Each structure stands twice: as structure tokens, then as C-alpha cells.
Amino acid sequence: MGLTGSVIYKIADTPDEMEQIHRLNYETFVEEIPQHERNDKKRLVDRFHAENTYIIAKQEDEVVGMAAVRGNRPFSLDEKLGSVDEFLPRDAKPCEIRLLSLKPDFRGTRTFFALCDWLVSYCLNEGFDTVLISGTDRQVRLYRHMGFRPFGPAVGTESARFQPMMLTKDGFKSSGRLFRQLVDKRERKMVGHFLPGQVPVHETVSKAWARPALSHRSAAFREELDLARQQLKSMTKAEHIEVAVGTGTLANELVAAQLARTRQSGLILANGEFGERLIGQAGRWQLSSAVIRQPWNTPVPLEKIESTFRAQPEIHWLWTVHCETSTGYVYPLEELKQLCRRYSVRLCLDACSSLGVTPADFSGVDLVSGGSGKGLGAYPGLAFVFHEDRILPDDRLPAYLDLGVYAQSESTPFTHSSNGVQALNAALAVHRFPDAELAVRARRVLKAAGMDVLGEGGNYSPGILTIALPGTVDSRRFGDRLKEIGIVISYESGYLVKRNWIQLAFMGCQESGQVELAIRELARQFQTATERDVVR
Numbered sequence: 080m081g082l083t084g085s086v087i088y089k090i091a092d093t094p095d096e097m098e099q100i101h102r103l104n105y106e107t108f109v110e111e112i113p114q115h116e117r118n119d120k121k122r123l124v125d126r127f128h129a130e131n132t133y134i135i136a137k138q139e140d141e142v143v144g145m146a147a148v149r150g151n152r153p154f155s156l157d158e159k160l161g162s163v164d165e166f167l168p169r170d171a172k173p174c175e176i177r178l179l180s181l182k183p184d185f186r187g188t189r190t191f192f193a194l195c196d197w198l199v200s201y202c203l204n205e206g207f208d209t210v211l212i213s214g215t216d217r218q219v220r221l222y223r224h225m226g227f228r229p230f231g232p233a234v235g236t237e238s239a240r241f242q243p244m245m246l247t248k249d250g251f252k253s254s255g256r257l258f259r260q261l262v263d264k265r266e267r268k269m270v271g272h273f274l275p276g277q278v279p280v281h282e283t284v285s286k287a288w289a290r291p292a293l294s295h296r297s298a299a300f301r302e303e304l305d306l307a308r309q310q311l312k313s314m315t316k317a318e319h320i321e322v323a324v325g326t327g328t329l330a331n332e333l334v335a336a337q338l339a340r341t342r343q344s345g346l347i348l349a350n351g352e353f354g355e356r357l358i359g360q361a362g363r364w365q366l367s368s369a370v371i372r373q374p375w376n377t378p379v380p381l382e383k384i385e386s387t388f389r390a391q392p393e394i395h396w397l398w399t400v401h402c403e404t405s406t407g408y409v410y411p412l413e414e415l416k417q418l419c420r421r422y423s424v425r426l427c428l429d430a431c432s433s434l435g436v437t438p439a440d441f442s443g444v445d446l447v448s449g450g451s452g453k454g455l456g457a458y459p460g461l462a463f464v465f466h467e468d469r470i471l472p473d474d475r476l477p478a479y480l481d482l483g484v485y486a487q488s489e490s491t492p493f494t495h496s497s498n499g500v501q502a503l504n505a506a507l508a509v510h511r512f513p514d515a516e517l518a519v520r521a522r523r524v525l526k527a528a529g530m531d532v533l534g535e536g537g538n539y540s541p542g543i544l545t546i547a548l549p550g551t552v553d554s555r556r557f558g559d560r561l562k563e564i565g566i567v568i569s570y571e572s573g574y575l576v577k578r579n580w581i582q583l584a585f586m587g588c589q590e591s592g593q594v595e596l597a598i599r600e601l602a603r604q605f606q607t608a609t610e611r612d613v614v615r
Contacts, residue, residue: 086143086190088197089592091133092520098122099142100133107180112215114235125178127155134197134592136181136190144181144194148201150174156211156243159234163211166230168247173209174202195225197592204596206603208248213241226250270590271566271597275404275432275453275543278587280506284457287505293497303500304490310507315434315441317465321485324496327431330448330462331357334427335364336480337446338396340473344368345396346387346424348379352405352574357398357429369394375578376406376533376545381414388422396425396445402433405574406533407543409437416443434463436513436542436586441465451499454513454542456587457506460499513585515541521583521598528602529609544583552608554579561604566597 091100105123108114115123125131130151136144154175156163167173176198181191202210213234214222219242227244235241272279293300308320323329338345338361345366349355350373361368369391373379379399388394397419402409412428419426425445433439435454441447445467452459464482472483484492518541522532525546533545548554558570558581569575569582583601585594 086185086193087137087592088193089135089137090201090595091135091142091145095140096133096135096137096142100135100145103142103145103180103182104178106182108178127151127177131178132201133178134194134201136185136194143185144190146179146194146198147177148174148198148205149177150205150207154211156213156231156234159213160231160243163231163243166243166245167209171209171247172207173211174205174207175211176202177213179212200593200596204600210246212244212246214244216240216242219244270593271568271601272587273566273568273583273585273597275569275582275584275586276459278452278456278584279589280456280458280502281509281588283509284502284505284588288458288498288502290498290501293501295491295495295497300495300497300500301491303497303504304495307500307503307507308490310504311463311465314507315439315447315465317441317444317447317467319466319469319486320490321464321466321482322490322495322500323462323464323479323485324460324493324499325462326459327429327448327450327462330431330450330464331360331429332480333462333464333482333485334398334429334446334448335360335366336476337470337482338366338398338427339364340476341395342367343395344391344393345398346371346384346391346394348384348397348399348410349373350377350379350406350408351375351400351403352572353400353403353429353432357400361398368398376408378408378538379410381411381418384415385418385422388418388424394422394424396427398427399429400432401428401430401439401447402436402540402543404432404543406545407540408534409433409538409540411538412439412444432543433540435510436540438512443467451503451506453584454586455503455506456510457503458499460496461503509588513541513589514591517541517589517591517594518544518585520595521585524595524598524602525605528605530602530605542584542586544585546581546583548579548581549609550579552579552605554581557581557605557608560608561601564600564604566601566604568601 091097101122101124104125105121109117109123127149130149131147134146135142155177222244227246229242229244231243233240233242308322311320345368347358347361347368347370349358358370369387371379371383371387399410401412415426427446428444430447430449432453434449447465449463450459451457451461470483470486472481472487478484521544525532531547533547554570555576558568561568
């Protein structure tokens with residue numbers, strides 16, 4: 080959703096939003112502009128409702144503005160004027176905007192212009208190059224300022240007169256400065272940032288990052304860090320958490336160091352790139368571990384884990400990713416917890432790509448790694464380790480990799496990042512888990528375009544979509560093309576290049592309406608690529 084003050088902008092997609100549209104339609108085009116007959120239900124369903132796409136403005140749960148876009152002929156103006164083709168530019172691809180309405184308190188404010196911005200975005204992104212409206216005669220001057228030009232005679236009744244008007248791309252560009260900027264911006268670059276690493280951040284997060292640095296020994300910093308730790312424990316139900324300066328990889332090194340202390344054997348699971356990375360880290364620490372490998376994007380059967388526990392009773396710990404970032408597959412946490420309890424095995428998780436993306440209960444999990452970026456919507460640079468039991472320092476370990484050293488000093492044994500902690504607290508204050516339905520809708524659009532989206536159902540993250548491109552479409556060239564129009568996806572990592580895969584991550588501060596526009600454009604680009612020139 081787009082955020083302008085307390086108003087958001089989006090494509091209407093819920094029953095409640097549709098009901099409010101019908102009521103706003105009645106308020107505007109029955110009670111205010113007497114274009115239709117009154118009724119006791121005080122709702123007006125547009126006759127083209129099933130074909131309309133509604134762009135709406137919402138304040139909290141209230142729809143305060145709307146407009147309907149429709150590209151199917153005949154338009155309402157075709158019926159009023161006869162065919163409008165004689166008025167259109169040659170080879171035009173027109174659409175009609177109707178039912179433009181805002182509640183009185185929002186008229187003449189930035190809400191009107193922001194709603195128009197969204198209408199412009201939608202029309203351009205759908206490939207329309209000519210917009211037709213029936214502008215109320217009360218606002219013809221405003222529409223002219225926006226670049227519309229009248230055509231044909233006025234229509235309607237004496238009490239509700241409308242002037243047919245038209246807006247073309249040239250009209251956008253030659254009209255007032257506001258809409259020139261809007262069109263230049265939209266045609267030059269769409270906004271779609273779908274990386275699983277550097278995620279879009281809320282404006283309050285960037286402001287918090289820019290505050291003056293605090294001494295990590297000061298009471299002010301202590302309060303900030305304590306707040307962050309408490310919020311993270313509350314989110315995850317973890318007993319303890321330590322915060323270090325570093326990335327998720329550092330958090331995994333801290334976990335590996337704790338496993339090395341035990342001198343006990345363990346088991347590592349892998350069905351993708353990041354499970355393989357855990358195996359690599361365990362090797363560097365010379366951990367004694369068995370491995371269960373499954374083909375990428377194939378679940379590790381719980382029965383196979385249990386049979387390994389039975390066959391190898393010397394196994395005392397299990398280490399796995401929670402969400403396999405390379406595919407989006409999510410391991411069944413509760414089942415793993417129960418299985419490990421049954422065999423007295425310590426469970427350790429790499430939750431770097433699930434923390435803040437999927438709600439999870441880390442109580443009863445021995446060690447869990449995470450980081451400040453990705454699903455939490457802050458900047459990368461802080462490494463987390465959640466732990467079930469109290470941990471004491473161990474002078475056999477390098478101090479920077481000794482979780483007990485952090486626990487002893489409440490996460491401040493060394494110089495810390497007050498900017499990172501302040502930004503994290505700002506991110507946690509506005510954090511929302513990704514909308515699972517957004518991922519469902521995106522998956523539906525991409526699959527309808529012929530794209531092979533990995534995974535289905537509840538075992539896949541709502542924050543990651545991995546797409547296997549066909550051999551005729553080169554992932555690097557396709558990713559480069561998307562980047563040129565401002566849709567930034569993950570495609571340059573070696574494991575993605577090797578498999579001709581691309582990824583979209585719905586993490587951080589995402590605007591669902593803009594996400595949906597970008598997804599439709601991505602699908603269109605894919606269809607173009609399969610038809611023409613993005614080939615090996």
C-alpha cells in the first residue's frame with residue numbers, strides 16, 4: 080500500500096472495500112450529483128462493476144476516495160456520443176476512467192493528486208495511452224490543468240452535466256508541472272524492490288539511522304538496546320537474545336562456536352543453498368556431524384530424521400535453516416521441536432530469512448540465528464542469537480565469537496552500533512508480517528503468465544517467491560531488463576545463475592498496490608521475453 084500521511088492507495092480487492100465503493104458511489108452520484116434514482120439501501124452498484132478495476136484511497140479502514148478504470152468497449156461515452164473512435168488518436172489504446180470521487184474532507188488536498196498519480200501509474204503500466212472521462216462541468220478547469228482536453232458535446236441532464244474529455248501521453252507531458260513529473264517518473268522507472276537482503280525501509284527507519292551516534296556505554300544506548308531485545312523476545316517467545324555487530328553469517332558462526340564447545344556429534348539438514356552453507360560452516364569448525372541431503376526444493380522427511388536419530392544415538396544436536404532462502408521452503412518447526420524433545424536432541428535454527436516474515440515460536444529451541452535486515456525491515460548490520468539456556472563465557476573461543484561474552488555483558492562487550500539499534504527499534508515499531516494473500520495473488524499472476532513458481536501451499540514463505548525460468552529465457556538478461564525499468568529482483572547470486580532462477584522477496588516496507596503493478600509488469604515482460612529476444 081502506498082502511504083501519504085495517514086492515507087493509503089491500492090487496488091480494491093476485499094468484500095468490505097467493494098461494499099464501501101458501492102456506498103461512496105451512491106453518496107456521490109445519487110445524493111450529491113443527482114445522476115441516479117435514490118434507493119432505501121443507499122448503495123449504487125455500477126453497471127460495469129464486474130469489469131472495473133478500482134483504485135482507492137483509504138484512511139485506516141475507511142475508503143475516502145475512488146476511481147474505476149475499464150478498458151473494455153463499448154465505453155459509457157460510446158453509448159452517449161456514438162463511437163468515440165473519430166475523436167481518438169490513430170492507433171490509440173484507450174481506457175475510460177469513471178466514478179472519480181472523494182469524500183468532502185479530502186477534496187482539494189494531496190489525496191486527490193495522489194489518487195490521480197495512482198491512476199496514471201495503473202493506466203501506463205497496463206499499456207493504455209489515452210484516457211477518457213466524463214468530467215463534471217463543475218471541475219472542467221481542474222481537468223484542463225491536469226492536461227485533459229474537451230471533445231464532443233456535453234452529456235447528461237440539466238442537473239448533472241458532464242463534458243467528455245481526453246488525456247493522451249502528449250497531454251500528460253505538455254500539461255502542468257505536477258503531471259509532467261508524474262508521467263516522466265512512471266515511464267522512466269517503476270518502483271519494485273524485491274531483494275531478500277537490502278530491503279525497502281520505512282521513512283522512520285531511515286530517520287532513526289541518521290540520528291547522532293550514542294556511546295555504547297551510555298544509559299541512552301542501554302535503553303535502546305534493552306527495548307530492541309525485549310521486543311524481539313516478545314515477537315519470538317525466546318528466553319534470551321544477544322545482539323552483535325555483524326550479519327546473519329556471524330550469528331551462525333556464534334552458533335557453530337557453541338556447538339563446537341560441546342564436542343558432541345550432530346545432524347545437519349540441507350535441501351537448498353543455505354542448508355549447504357551450514358554444512359560448510361560446520362566443516363570449518365570441524366564439527367562432527369551427519370548430513371541428510373535432499374534434492375533442492377524437496378522436503379526432508381521427518382521419518383528420515385527420526386530413523387537417523389535411532390540409528391545414531393550419539394547425535395546430540397540438529398542444525399537446519401528454518402526457511403531455505405534459495406527456494407522459500409519452510410521447515411515444519413513445531414514437528415522438529417517435538418521430534419528433538421523425544422530424542423533429547425538440541426534444536427538449532429538459522430532463521431535469517433524467516434524472522435519477521437513468518438510468525439514463529441522459538442521457545443524450546445536451543446539456538447536461533449537471525450539478523451536485523453530482511454523480514455524485520457531494518458538495515459543489515461546486527462546479528463542475533465536467541466538461546467534457551469544461560470550461556471557462560473568460554474576462553475577457548477575467540478572473544479568476538481563467544482556467545483557467553485555477549486551474555487555476560489548484556490550484548491555490549493565491544494563497540495556497538497547505536498544507529499543500527501535505533502533503526503531496528505523504529506522498524507519493530509511499524510513491523511507487520513508480510514501479507515500472505517499478496518504472495519498468493521502474485522503467484523497466481525505469474526503462473527497465469529506461464530512462469531514456473533516453486534512451491535505451493537503452507538510450507539512456503541509468503542516472503543520469498545523463486546521462479547525457474549525456461550531455458551529460452553536467460554535469467555541474467557531478464558533480470559537486467561527488469562532493473563532497467565526499476566523492478567529490482569534477486570538474480571545475480573551464483574546459485575540462482577547456475578539454475579537460471581530468479582527470486583522476489585516481499586520483505587521490508589512494501590506497498591501492496593505498487594507490488595501488484597510491478598508483478599503484472601514482470602509477467603508482461605516475461606511473456607514478451609518468451610516471444611522475442613531475451614534468449615540465450
